[in-house]
Amino acid sequence: MMRKTYKPAFFLACRLGSTIYQQTYLKISKLNMSVSNHVQSASPAKILTYESINPHVKRVEYAVRGELAIRAEQIKDELSKENSHNYDFDAVVNCNIGNPQQLKQKPITFFRQVASLTEYPDLLLPENREQVEALYPTDAIERAQKLLKEIGSVGAYSHSQGIHYIRNNVAKFIEERDGYPANPNDIFLTQGASAGVQAVLQLIITHSNVGIMIPIPQYPLYTATLALYDAQPVPYYLNEEEDWGLDLSQLASSLSVGRSKGLDVRALVIINPGNPTGQCLTEHNMREIVDFCHNEHIVLLADEVYQTNIYQPDERPFHSFKKVIRSMGKKYERFELFSFHSVSKGMIGECGRRGGYYECTNIDSRIIEELYKMASVSLCPNVQGQIMVDLMVQPPKRGDKSYTSYQKELNEIYESLRRRSMKLSECFNQLEGVTCNNAQGSMYLFPQLRLPQKAIEAAHQAGKKPDEFYCLAMLDATGVCVVPGSGFGQKNGTWHFRSTFLPPEELLDGFCIKLQKFHNEFLEKYCD
Amino acid sequence: MMRKTYKPAFFLACRLGSTIYQQTYLKISKLNMSVSNHVQSASPAKILTYESINPHVKRVEYAVRGELAIRAEQIKDELSKENSHNYDFDAVVNCNIGNPQQLKQKPITFFRQVASLTEYPDLLLPENREQVEALYPTDAIERAQKLLKEIGSVGAYSHSQGIHYIRNNVAKFIEERDGYPANPNDIFLTQGASAGVQAVLQLIITHSNVGIMIPIPQYPLYTATLALYDAQPVPYYLNEEEDWGLDLSQLASSLSVGRSKGLDVRALVIINPGNPTGQCLTEHNMREIVDFCHNEHIVLLADEVYQTNIYQPDERPFHSFKKVIRSMGKKYERFELFSFHSVSKGMIGECGRRGGYYECTNIDSRIIEELYKMASVSLCPNVQGQIMVDLMVQPPKRGDKSYTSYQKELNEIYESLRRRSMKLSECFNQLEGVTCNNAQGSMYLFPQLRLPQKAIEAAHQAGKKPDEFYCLAMLDATGVCVVPGSGFGQKNGTWHFRSTFLPPEELLDGFCIKLQKFHNEFLEKYCD
Structure with missing residues (x-):
């Protein structure tokens, strides 16, 4: 078996802030050689060896x-x-x-009550009403009934893009949050935000010379996905001295370095609030970023999964990129944006559920069709994850039976x-x-x-x-x-x-x- | 923007059994050109156009x-x-x-009762015991308690490979089904079988000259995944005149055609029972297939998601490839196999759940490590999907309170x-x-x-x-x-x-x- 020669792109992708990657590479090469020797001597030889598998998979670090x-x-x-x-x-x-x-951390009780009822629809039969009402509040029962009416069964494949009724509720949530319209057909429900990020990057990356701007420090989903899809990270550094703030000059110099290497820089990833760095961008800074992307013809990916984990709400409130773009007027009305959200974070913390969504803003309809087709190959996001998205975007409202206890739980988690x-x-x-x-x-x-x-x-x-x-x-x-x-x-x-x-x-x-x-x-x- | 030139591999991949693909390609080319013209004239131009996205994504059909x-x-x-x-x-x-x-189709009641209880653990508190026992059988309550003890919360990320306790139960299930040992560390819980198939193919496919043998007719997950990962399908035809049987001569000639095109044929996919064709392989035929793979140095992927949908149990019982390989003795003791299963099919039909597993047989430990690393990037399969796998492999047993009703439901669905x-x-x-x-x-x-x-x-x-x-x-x-x-x-x-x-x-x-x-x-x- 021949050893594959890695192209220089491999080093570029892996030499993020450390030369240790290169050492690792050398170590792996030696191991490959010993595996290879082993293959030649032992019998019957393994077909799948570390040497013979997808090199992009091997490059992934997490x-x-x-x-x-x-x-x-x-x-x-x-x-x-x-x-x-x-x-x-x-x-x-x-x-x-x-x-x-x-x-x-205790789950939000109302959310779990609804999930529990949707799992076992017999609980909603009239003959069980009395016992069930002793265990579940009436608004949880009504919500479960409404959801099952729309969904049918949590055991059935749903629409691949996500249940239309729930996407509609997500659109309403975004409209209320931002004050600008949202279209359910531009929203994809996903198995957590990570699946959405991967679907979008998979679409954007066309060849190994594509560059994606990512913050350093970054959440390693991004470098892992770029390694897997064979694209090049174009790192920009956050400013630790300024509370991990984002200097626009950093974006500009990072882009210029990327382009000088011949990369086709197609997208910029912003994680706001930051992971692992915890910063929250000011609106002014976000406008600068939008302007930068607009001028440089770069698509923006906004990872906004921590949008409710905001600990200085007066000085540093959360603004969505969608809202900021819409507020910037006609010049930016075709600005291309993907925004990601999840049920895993916030005060909900339903990580094991694998639920989330992403919204496409100004994305071409043929691109949406391709994203839909790819979602179809995986059939659908799990339905309980979709239900949790519905609960996140439509929690109990003032006047609902569970409103007070919901607010209390939420506030306790938040303050803590x-x-x-x-x-x-x-x-x-x-x-x-x-x-x-x-x-x-x-x-x-x-x-x-x-x-x-x-x-x-x-x-x-x-x-x-x-x-x-x-x-x-x-x-x-x-x-x-x-x-x-x-x-x-x-x-x-x-x-x-x-x-x-x-x-x-x-x-x-x-x-x-x-x-x-x-x-x-x-x-x-x-x-x- | 320049039009990309597609390599011949594109045609090879897409010209399965029909020349229509080529017509579609020509149609798409024309559309691309018009999009491209549009980009040049309109302002501001879209960054993401149909032309500028991943060509492998575009090639996918489903x-x-x-x-x-x-x-x-x-x-x-x-x-x-x-x-x-x-x-x-x-x-x-x-x-x-x-x-x-x-x-x-009604879900299996016991399974949903357990899922419902795990969603809302307050139901398991002593003070609710009386009301809960009026609604749920005691064995469902006990099972939910056991699962929560092992899992913690269904809202927490689990081990990326799947909850160890559940993998252990899957291993026991396989041992009982086949009469040969299984190792929980070789089992990956997944979001449905499709996710498992994609993870394994992603690992096996190293370059665009890799060939994967697939049946024709096939379940389009396979051609979709090969198009996405840029590998070449090597089709073998099932024999419609013989109840969609698999002739070994077909495998041999298909392989020889693939190799004559210079393809590195690395794996053979068998869907048994067949989708869309519904055939069920005889043990004799399976031994021939194993021998073929062994001689040709090819990894076997066994898609066995319909293993309980067997309608001629006397003439055509289901045999797992794992069992057949183990029964073939020492010569095949290092035979490399991936076997896939799911909660979506059988009499369970919990498709919306997205639960499944795959078992690696004789797969190198470093390959398992890579599969684990890739599973980590997606964090974990959704926990309710994992719980459904547990219920599938450990249904109520004779003597359990729910055994009779479970058997009755199962039989009714099966007979129908x-x-x-x-x-x-x-x-x-x-x-x-x-x-x-x-x-x-x-x-x-x-x-x-x-x-x-x-x-x-x-x-x-x-x-x-x-x-x-x-x-x-x-x-x-x-x-x-x-x-x-x-x-x-x-x-x-x-x-x-x-x-x-x-x-x-x-x-x-x-x-x-x-x-x-x-x-x-x-x-x-x-x-x-």
Whole structure:
């Protein structure tokens, strides 16, 4: 079997903020060769070997569930199996992934009541009315009836683009949020926002010379998808000193670098509020971005899944790009935009549901047809995910029986998240050599680590990136699993990690004390 | 903007059993040119035009939800809106897609009871016990408790490969079915079988010269996925005269044609029981196929989603490829196989759920790691889909409270499906010029149409394939929506359509009468 020669594009795609990728590549090459030797000697040889599979798949990296997460799973296993263990903690706390209900966040009761009723329609029969009314509020019963009337059965394939009735409700929600019209035919319900992002990027990417502008740091879905579809990331750096703000000059210079490499730069990804960085864009900044895309003939992808995770609502409210564009007048009336939203985030946190949507603004009808055709190949998004989208965009209204309890649950989660974000950033800022911006939005903090030279050397000796080395040590010492900054990209020579602030408040104090202890010991061990 | 030149591979991929593809291509080229002109004249120009998007996406065809299905939706809309309409029917019957619950098949009660309870865990609190026991059987309550204990919340992301507890149960199910061990680490839970097929093909396809052997007729997921990932279908024809049987000589000649074109033929897809053709392979035939793959160094993909839709259980029982391979002894102990299953089919029919799994047999551990990494990028399959997989592989057992009612529901659906398959194939066989094999398995019949020359000419004049022309006329006359054979591939010069036999029995007689009338009128209109 011949070794494939990788084109230079491979290096370009993977050398985001670190040269470690190249080392990894060399390591993989050696492994490939040994696999290849093995194939030649053993009999019968495997047909599918690491060497012989899709190189684009191999290039994909996804740190959120990478080495740290795998190590965390191992420790969990050890903790569950062994009576006596060697850890200073009794449980692993997964701060590596925005998964609120895994960390005991209670689901919104009304939403689950409706889901429960739609699963078992016999509950809606007149003969069960009395018992069911003792367990479910009447507005949940009415909502389930309405949904089943529109849907038929949650066990049937729906329209591939999503149930029309629900897309209609999404359009109304967008209209109310933005004050501008929305068309249900431009809305696609999806299995979470990620599936939508992948569908749109798959469509836009035509060849390996296509460039997609992405923020650094970024959510690794983007680099993973670009690697898979063989396109080139064109990174622009967020400004850590300015609360991870977006400087327009960065966009311009990033684009110019991309174009000077001969890339066909077709789209710009904005994650607002930011992941992993938690910033929230001002309206002024958004107008600049729109103007930039307009002048440069670039499509905008707006990842707005954290639109309700806003912790400084007066200074930094959320604005959707759709609204900002519509408010900018006639010159921008054909501006092409894809906006993504999800039921996994906000106060809902229904990640396991896999529900979301994207809205196409000013996208050509033939492109919509192609997106619809591709959605058809996967048949339809799961119907309970679609129902959760309906509940997100049409929660109980004032006067509804469940309104008060819904608002109470929502506010409690919101206030608690805000408190936790403050508490955790204070904790990080108290660590020697660590600085951390407050979260304006989203579910994450992205503190910067200044590591002693000896720690960096020890990391290199262990074959790890320095932030990865620190995070692995943190996991072993505290049970807290975070994601190294290198998984998201960061300025050369800087080191970070991403942590959610989702652990329950009663755990956070203990977490901070353990972290302080670990950090001091780590610095002591590796002091220069 | 420059027009892209398509490589010859495009034609190879799309010219399956018909030259119409080429006509379509020419039509598209013309449209592209007009779009291109438009781009040059209008201002501001669209960035995303049909011309400028991924050509592989454009190549994808998916007939199950193609023109016929879109026309059916339009008619549905008209029927719902207009008081007086011009149709001889009051409802559209969707026989184009295997979607049992859309056609009023009742879900399995026990499965839905468990799903309902897991959605709303407050129902499991002691204070609600009495009311809940009045509505749910105790074994459903116990199962929901067990699942929630293992899962936590259905709203949390699970392990990307699927919940370990459920994969363990899938492994036990496979062991009991086959009598050979299965490993939960080799099992991936998926959003329906389609997602699994796509994940595996994405991995196997390394370049545009990879060939994948697929049956003709085939389920169009396969050609769609090959077009998208830019690989070449290597078609082998099923033998209509022998109940759509698989001749080994066909495999050999198909492979040799593929290889003579310079293709790197890496995998063989078998759909068993067949879709759209309904055949069920004999164990002898399966051994021949395994031997063929072994000798030719080809990976086997076994699409076994219809494994319980077996209507001649004595003559044609279902055997899994996993079992057959294991029974063939040491020579085949490293045979590489992927097997796919789903909750959408069988007697369960929970299509809207998007649940399924695939099992990797003898797949290299590094390949499994790559599949796991790719699953991580999509985070996890939806949890209710995973729960339905658990229920499918662990239904109520003898002695359980719900066992009798579960068995009764299952048998009623099964017997009714079998009766309907017979009734519909009789109906088709009574039509002049139509012949139809009985279904040994699956949910479909694939009758052959012998059309008068005048009908073929009329179709060509209308820019339609003859079977498409016939099916559109059938839809307009009867309200029954089927899929033209050209969407699945068929021998040159033959014409078919695929129809599910899922309409309720009380509708089927009326359907047959309307069809007979339409068919006679069609033949009369176009008699030679």
